[in-house]
Amino acid sequence: MKQFSLTWEAHREHDGMLLREFLKLKELSKRALTDIKFQGGKITVNELEKTVRSVVNEKDIVTVCFPIEKPSEDLISEDVPFEIIFEDDAVLVVNKPAGIPSIPSREHPTGTLANGILHYYNKIGLQSTIHIVTRLDKDTSGLMLIAKNRYIHYLFSKNELKSVSRKYMAIVHGTLDQKEGSIRAKIARKSDSIIQREVSDEGQEAITHFEVIQSLDAYSIVQLQLETGRTHQIRVHMSHIQHPLVGDDLYGGSTDSLSRQALHSFKLSFEHPIEKKEYLFEIGFPKDLSDWLISNNCQMKW
Known part of the structure; x- marks a missing residue:
């Protein structure tokens, strides 16, 4: 099985620094260092295994081998279907089809994207738990970001995913009064449901930005961007402003x-999180939404 590792070169400003302090600059926590020490990882400097009390010199090559994670x-x-859009040692970007939950639950214990990713990891010889960074609802399609290691997931989540941006396309009922704007309405779990959410003053802050891309006779195509990531956020917010998503009968949309x-x-x-380089991915509508647009004489081109 592959063991996840990262390598850095020490520069002039690191000369004479304790290895512990050098790794702290790389945002390795005390817990991570403890796991590396006792759970099968190792730290090397110039290919020689070292403890965190060692001194780092300029141009030293520091490598951290993280413990193998047990799913x-x-x-x-x-073998759950999904498309890989991008992959390197740290991250996986996938295109999730509609109808597949992101993770197992009481209602869907199997057949999820997480099950499929584990199958893929086994095929390529990577032993890791499944670290989903951006989750999608079962019937929402599109791009998702996966961290291939606990440390990578931590780097994304430590700043509340502020380094991650997601945009969505939705088909909603009706014509919006504003061509663009923001919905700021707190969201909480509905008291009589374990699934459904609602706008509530007692909920968590939720902000959704929208822009109307095209207005049809009875529908609108809307681009949306999340500033927060609450469960069902887009669906709840669009229903809240009286423009529920087409096909979303949980929040007032028609499935006709x-x-x-x-x-x-x-x-x-x-x-x-490692390269400190900006990555951008974009994909078009899946077939079911493209077919819907064609059947409704929408001229939108992707």
């Missing part, structure tokens, strides 16, 4: 012409 025994490897919510994660950008 949950409850997670079953399954589409059997799932018309929501697609079409653009994903992030600062790579």
Whole structure:
């Protein structure tokens, strides 16, 4: 099985620094260092294994081999379909089809994207738990970001995913009064449901920015960007302003012409946590939404 590792070169400003302090600059926590020491990882300087009390000199090559992660025994490897858009040693960007949950739950214990990613990891010889950075609802399609190691996931999450940007396309009922704007309405779990959410003063802050791309007779195509990432946020907010998503019967949308919510994660950008380089990915509508647009004489070109 592959063991995740990272390598850095020490520069002049690091000369004479304790290895512990050098790794702190790389945002390795005390817990991470403890795991490396006791759970099968190692730290080398110029290919020689060292302790964190060692001194780093300019031009030293420091390598951290992280412990092999053990997936949950409850997670079953399954050949679940998804498309890989981008992959390197640190991250995986995938295109999730509609109808596939992101992670197992009581309602969907198997057949999830996490099951499929575990199957893929087994195929390429990577032993790791599944670290989903940006999750999508079961019936939302599109781009998702996966961290291939606990440390990479931590680097994304430590600043509340501020280095990650997501944009969505939705087909909603009706014509919006404003061509663009922001919805600022707190979201909480509905008291009589374990699934449904609602706008509530008792909820968590939620902000969604929208822009109308095209207005049809009875529908609008809307581009949306999340500033926060609450469960069902787009669906709840669009329903709150009386423009529920087509196909979203949980929040007031009609399923007459589409059997799932018309929501697609079409653009994903992030600062790579290791390279510190900006990555941007964009994909078009899946076939079911494209067919809906054609059947409704929409002239939108992707």
